[in-house]
Amino acid sequence: MSGQSDNGGSGGGGFRSHRDTAQVDMPMAPPRRPGAGVAPAAPSVPVPALTGPVPLPADGRSDASPLVRTVERHLDEILAAVPQPDAIELAVLDAQGLLCAEDVVSQRALPAFDQAALDGYAARADDVAAATVAQPVELAVVGESVAGASAPSSIGPGLALKVAAGAMLPSGADVVVPGVWTDQGTVRVAVQAGPPAGSYVRRTGDDVAPGDPAVHVGTPIGPAQISLLAAVGRDRVLVRPRPRVVVLSAGTELVDVSATPSPGQVVDVNSYALAAAARDAGADAYRWGILPGDPRRLTEVLESQLLRSDLLLISGTFASGGFDMVQEALAGLGGMRFRQVAMHPGPAQGFGRLGRDEVPVICVPGEPVAALVAFEVFVRPAIRLMLGKRQLFRRTVQAIAGQPLLSPLGYRQYLHGTVMRHPDGGYVVEPVGEATDALLARMARANCLIVIDEDVTEVAAGGLITVMPLLLGG
């Protein structure tokens, strides 16, 4: 049980309490076979051929490997190390979707002057109090005021000023009689009902008084906040910026999408897919593409990208035991650790802080399905943390499994699925396709990830299971 401290239930961190997921309580991973860290194996559970982590032969020994760590622990390491980019001032329209990084205090009153709340007649409440349809009160109309007219005016007893919504209230008036309560006269007006004093008048500062806080630190800036910021005279605002995420692919087998792959070669899909995912999570994402094969050039690229990034995201087939050229180049730039994480697909994960500025570098598996799963699990929460979002994790729902699901003991399994509303309420989920192998066409049909906890080996049809809908945006 040498791996207990690494895999145990105490391995969580400070971010656990924010997780709006059903898998907050991390069960202790079961013991594993010693030395099996590079390609970890889950004992004893029969899984269908072609799926998932490899079951050990039935009588295989099993002890925990110190090289395998839990999903929670790897995530906690990343979240604890992710920096908070400095706040920047942006034009309000560019601030949309970001979090306000200052307490905006209004220097102005809103409204800036007493004004009519609707079209009608500014009058004195006492004059019209007794008005009825049968016995209207007649007032002399002294003129008309529209929104934007700056000339102050005043009225005395028995007088009215025709006003449009937003027009300044003349001094002496304390009520606006709605036009539809009158005969809409222009020289004299017959008022058929008298509202109480103050009715249909917006007073100076009713909305915001000078010194009032308008938008607080941490408020997400949307159209309503932009409206308020402009109203108090702000065309710029301090915000938490979008983190700059540079996406790179590693692998000698990779060719760019524009090339025709030779036998054994595969198209670099990850730099596209991960850049899209990073942008969707709120980052400014830059797709660098395939890392060069020349070691000196490789290090140059990594160094220059570290200078312009808040986060480097690299996909590739890295082994925690192995040591390839990219791993070597990363190691030369700082402390980079590759580890096996008890998850499927894609247990091979890496994290480090490299370069002068200790920029976080997350390495995810090269297999495209595993790369996007790792993005969801580790990278999206990190980007949202850098954005200052309180809700780092996607919401999860409990859904009824439409068919039996198997999962290897000790691994958190993420299966792509389709989740639908059940006619009787709640949700039903089906995995896409028959097997759990990484297939792109299948993934593209999914609308959720099914999350099966480490200590669950089998979910019966009709059983409840945690589902993470993969909505775009938001």
Place this chain on the structure above:
Amino acid sequence: MSGQSDNGGSGGGGFRSHRDTAQVDMPMAPPRRPGAGVAPAAPSVPVPALTGPVPLPADGRSDASPLVRTVERHLDEILAAVPQPDAIELAVLDAQGLLCAEDVVSQRALPAFDQAALDGYAARADDVAAATVAQPVELAVVGESVAGASAPSSIGPGLALKVAAGAMLPSGADVVVPGVWTDQGTVRVAVQAGPPAGSYVRRTGDDVAPGDPAVHVGTPIGPAQISLLAAVGRDRVLVRPRPRVVVLSAGTELVDVSATPSPGQVVDVNSYALAAAARDAGADAYRWGILPGDPRRLTEVLESQLLRSDLLLISGTFASGGFDMVQEALAGLGGMRFRQVAMHPGPAQGFGRLGRDEVPVICVPGEPVAALVAFEVFVRPAIRLMLGKRQLFRRTVQAIAGQPLLSPLGYRQYLHGTVMRHPDGGYVVEPVGEATDALLARMARANCLIVIDEDVTEVAAGGLITVMPLLLGG
């Protein structure tokens, strides 16, 4: 009842069936007072002073005004007239969030070659069928193959090739024995279990066969679709483009946010807020700002913006009876209608199709709160329709009213509120602030619109009410 055909329950259109809202069934608006179209009035319901549409005096007559139309009818007119912008080809990363406008058929097989699904040993299933931990089968290792290696190889009986995940399967092999089921030997390998033929092998075309559809018309393009598009060799894809929406403000009282307003003047907040809202809805939004006061220059601006827009969005205080300079300029460019819509806030709405290309022009009220409500009700669905989205409308939920709510008969009322999850399940909603008058600071604290139907005048505390959460993005 002259307004019945305009207000009646039959006034809905083809888009009604798509509405995922609780207010699909449009109740017939009640009769109204004739001639009250400019500032419509709702009879008989007491509403607090300072709120909402103006109640008529208690004994006021009431007949329907032909100038007042239902929300549904105004929306239907807009949706029926909105054009579908032509599909355009974009780089896959720029296609993110848009709908695919072609059936992408793969010319390639994915995987392009038989390959190992994990690290292990490619072998012949027959050779290893009898292997157990107690009685391993020994094979001679003929070499090692990694992902990206192009040299084809083959194995015969009694032989194995060490393979990394993604490496080409040598001819003669029909299984990959997971490395952890072996002693990981490099010259000879002891296999402790034999999986069935085909295990841990990805066959050519398993994912996508040549001629298979990869991404269908109408599919939203997210990271998974981008992954698949790249994999089948597509770096560009035909999509429904973002509509270009130009946002303009009209009003002689308006000054830009950078100016200090004189008495009677107000800051133009709508060009900012509506541009932000349009962008959030998925449009490419351009903020033009405040329309000029000179009639010739005004017409020039409108004409030039019509040429570059898929939709013009203008906020201002327009009356269906009145006729100001902007209304006159718009009328000179085509058929523009200003109407009273039975909603609160902001009944004054306009729509037309102007210029040579009959570009849709939507006019919304100048009051900022009413402008954003009108955006939600009329403009956001129009933008989503242009994007090709199937779901035009925000999802609504039923929530328990935390306090009594009053609403004028015959008007659909939209109140800003805060909706929260109830500890016992479901939702609870409270309006922000005490009154329904348009206040920006209040609106900025809201996270939803409370929608009260035309035929509802009172909602008791604890009653169920329709709520539209205003989530950003998505």
